[in-house]
Amino acid sequence: MLPEIATENAPPARHPDLPRPLTHHIVIVDDDVGVRTLLTRILRESGYEVSGARDGGELKSIMQMGRIDLILLDVMLPGDSGIDLCRMIRAESYVPIIMISARGQESDRVAGLDVGADDYIAKPFGRSEVLARVRAVLRRMRDPHAPLDAPIPDCFEFASWQYHARRRELIAPSGAEVDLTAAEQDLLLALLRNPQRMIGRERLLELSRSRIGSSTDRSIDVLVSRLRRKLGDGRKVRPLIRTIRGVGYMLATEVVVT
16 A cells, blocks of 8 residues: 555546646645645546645745645644735745635634635535635636736725725825734725725625635624724714625715726
8 A cells, every 4th residue: 555645645547548638736734634635636536736735844845845735734734824924925926725624614714715815715625615616716816807916996985994906005094004813805806996885795705815605604793893993993874884684785985996
């Protein structure tokens, strides 16, 4: 029997007469060999090239060897956690990252989005969900017409606030800069690009983080609540970010683009 790591990282078998396809290289980082084996089989059967890593050290070795198109990253890892690794990867790369964890609480999902993850899958997961999220992230990575890849204006002005999108700076009416996490930045930008329009929760997730929305995912509610506090938006009458009960949210103010 071949060693587990060699089997896991071996290229998928193909017919000798068929040309080698141009495919995406996906790296699975999980210390659970059963999870790695399951994900490897699911992805290879769909035509992807797959490598496996048990921890951050093995991931770094794979990253040094060549191109990576997507990382499936478990939250709970020996040594550096998935959150720590995601933060380190984002400091030097925009490679798409999907976090995977048995911990499905909204706080964990928001933590992943805050450090730059593109999506989140909670264990236990099904084959169809994994493939749908992988395909969606890879599709938006190469689609020049995806919402996050469309040209972004230099500055948005709204309710005496300014948001400089390219510099990722939010300036309060007082002139002070307000710190936002990566997820809060993306949520604000999605709202500013769709002012005075009702946006469903699932669609707002897609617009703000290029991920597939879910009717049971309430991480967007947590992010909206945090963004409201930073905008000083505690008004019960005519709030800046209005809740549309049972549907989603609306940025209820005019936005001037400069």
